[in-house]
Amino acid sequence: MPRARFSKSSELTRSEKLRISHLRSRLLNWFVENGRDLPWRSPGASDYEKICVEVLLQRTRAETVAGMYRNFFAQFPSWNAIALAPVGELEGVLKPIGLWKRRARSIRALASYAAEHDGQFPSEPSELAQVPAVGQYVANAILLFQHGQPRPLVDINMARVIERYLRPRKLADIRHDPWLQEAAHWLVRCDEPVQVNWATLDFAALSCRTRNPLCQDCCLKKKCNFACNLHLE
DNA sequence: AAATCGGGGCT
DNA sequence: AGCCCAGATTT
Structure with a gap:
């Protein structure tokens, strides 16, 4: 047997x-x-926007993020824009939706990594787990949106x-x-x-x-x- | 395993 | 007033 x-x-x-x-x-x-019509789901949304918005969505209603989405990505159009901006500027935009201190750290950590890797995150879960501010949920989001995995x-x-x-x-x-x-x-x-x-x-x-x-x-x-x-x- | 971050919306 | 919200990190 x-x-x-x-x-x-x-x-x-x-x-x-x-x-x-x-x-x-x-x-x-x-x-x-x-289905809801949310800005980060539009065909024009970049990988940067789709990944970054996951941090904005943590413990935060989708409608709340939708309200500041246009403003946020107009001010920070790329990972590089975040990496080069003063921390206070990023924190200021995040304050209205809460968790602003944590979020600023997380987003800047992601931006630093992306800036050094041409915007590409690892496609292996074991490597993703080592990237700062990337927990299980964000790791899955990266694998789903950037690498096309189910x-x-x-x-x-x-x-x-x-x-x-x-x-x-x-x-x-x-x-x-x-x-x-x-x-x-x-x-x-x-x-x-x-x-x-x-x-x-x-x-x-x-x-x-x-x-x-x-x-x-x-x-x-x-x-x-x-x-x-x-x-x- | 539990606490913490946090402002805003809903009940 | 109290609870909840597309989590991750620290204790």
Whole structure:
């Protein structure tokens, strides 16, 4: 008997994989009608803008960032512009959206790295982990947007959608839960991973909200574990 | 694992 | 008034 048959090659059951594929299909369909129109998603947005905006989005509403997006990138049109600008100038633009001291450090660290590497970040996760201000989420964003890899933007929102639809994760920390990580990867493993990521984040923000989720009108309520449990009360 | 950064919006 | 928001870093 092959030993591989008993070893856990995948965290996901076949049933879970099928359900995730269904989830992906519904999210993409939902996205066509309900997706948000955000400035960093426009075709003209550069890799610089897409990566830099991820720092602006940390613990900050997308709408808040959208409001200062044009102003920010007009003042800092490139990694070099940030690297050459006085720190106080960068901090000043960041103050209205909060976390300005941390964000200024992070963005300047990224700009310094980019300035020395012609705007190119590593395409290997192990190397990305060594870049300052790059955690798991930003690493995935870089792999997704700059290198075209099908990586999931696993934040609390994507986690909530997957966990409600399938089941809660085991570990407290999203980044260290193997099952959740693999589920998220499986979700975006398709021909249009960017669309799936945006669809999931928008769906989480507009429909599958933390408080008062719109389960009544949800296109997933028939198969969603969370929604199904609601009707039992 | 828990605290911290932080201003603004929503309840 | 209190809670939450496209996380990463430090303790």
